[in-house]
Amino acid sequence: MNARPLNDTSYEQFLGEWKIMGSKCKKCGALALPPRPLCVSCYSPEMEWAEFKGTGKLAAFTSITVAPPNLAKEGYGRNNPYVVGVVELDEGVKAVARIVGVDAKKPEAIKVGTAMQAEFLTKEDGGVRKTSLVFKPR
């Protein structure tokens, strides 16, 4: 596990294994998600992998009714909005992700601070399996 380089490619590979993996500074313990090649707190290059539990709370969100082309193709848009947001994990770092299990048509009812739990969403696109991190209310 430690042999994998600390980059986005490795991060995505780990998601495919249903693991949320970021980096931890061996010197000062600062965490980063996705992983960083160096510590941006103490600037030490001594980094290691760290696994995150996937629990946290909703820090901010939006419900998108004007979808980008790739999501419009999946049927999202004016009549079928979707929610994305920022989740602050219990370990103290944040993640941007799709938020499921909430009513995208009633964004005024979605509350910042709601306890969240990570899920892994795997999609097949042109023969390529891709797993992304999503969150739902806990």
Next chain:
Amino acid sequence: MGKKKLSRGVAVVGGGLTKLGLFKDRNSKDFFAEAYLEMLGSVDKGFDPKEIEAIYIGNFTNDFFVNQAHWSPIIADLLGLVPRPVTRTEGACASSALSFREGVLAIASGLYDIVLVGGFEQMSKRTTEEVAEGLGMAASPYEVAAGFTFPGVFGTMATAYFAKYGADREALFNVTIKSHGNAPLNPKAQFPCTIRDFMNQRIERCRQRGEPIPQWKDEKDFLRDPRVNPPVAWPMHLFDCCPISDGASCLLLVAADLAKKFTDKPVYVAGTGQGSGYSLHAKKDLASYEATQAAALQAYEMSGYGPRDVQFSEVHDCFSIAEIVHMEDLGFYKPGQAYKAVAAGESRLDGPKPINTSGGLKTKGHPVGATGVAQLYEVWTQLRGEAGKRQVPNPNLRIGGAHNLGGTGGTCTFTILERR
């Protein structure tokens, strides 16, 4: 560490800005020529364009929007400025604030005395979806992968701000109504109309079609109506978002000691600052822009002025929430207080701290690469007392600011201009 001051003063002695809007039948270099010709005519004592020593032109993505990169030398050729050095600056929606800053630094270094700076963008040749895709290239890849759009990033920041400070959509309405109040006073605005004008247009259309006449109590009632103000990315609705625009802007910069040769009303660069910012997931505070705070600190330190000294300012309002948050990051108001100040009318043209006298990006238009210098053009115009009907009603107007944001906050600048 440097001394954080310019080694030599810099003054603005001329400026030009096209009418902003959608001009599909024109070409992006034509816009720059139009702004340039206005600038030539604006230099009070006249000047020989051959005296221009270098050019800096801001542009976000002519490459994507009109399939043509490396456009700056083509503009220099069009204007007869070859073989002077011409440099493109790219900072997404802050591209031309960077061209201005590079021009200032080049003169301050002593290398040049006279520099042309400006910016342009042509967005109308693409469909709305394509423009959204193009602008999305300036967002963080993590946000794009998660399904965020540009309005979505700002909508997300709005929910963070609302939750932190107890504000709601009313706060956004106040910004939109205020900006549209200034719009009819700006002859270059893309949408020179008030919210009341939009309401009347809609009522008239319903009357002509024999449809039921909408009964809106007031402007806020209109903005609350999803039929006329549909959601884009909660809580951002149509009237929270700036339009797609074409246009160009430019300013003539000269060394301060030469300024009086060009005009008796030079406007001086008091302070300039530029900062970088985090993607959403790495932000410590989702209701503020660290890039703006850094830029403001530099500009205040260089100028010796503080937020209270800045009498009026252009503030980057690509989305309504951005204007509120930046008013706090620039230090004009304490965190969580700007939305209350907007509600109290403080940022109106006749208020104690006029914000976006031009009507802002929401009403004036936002040809992204042209915006930074277009904002500085407004401040320059106001400081010369030449803003016509939208002139800030303060006989002692002396110090103004311009804040520009690129991407979702990755690049921010703040510039303080002054009359002496």
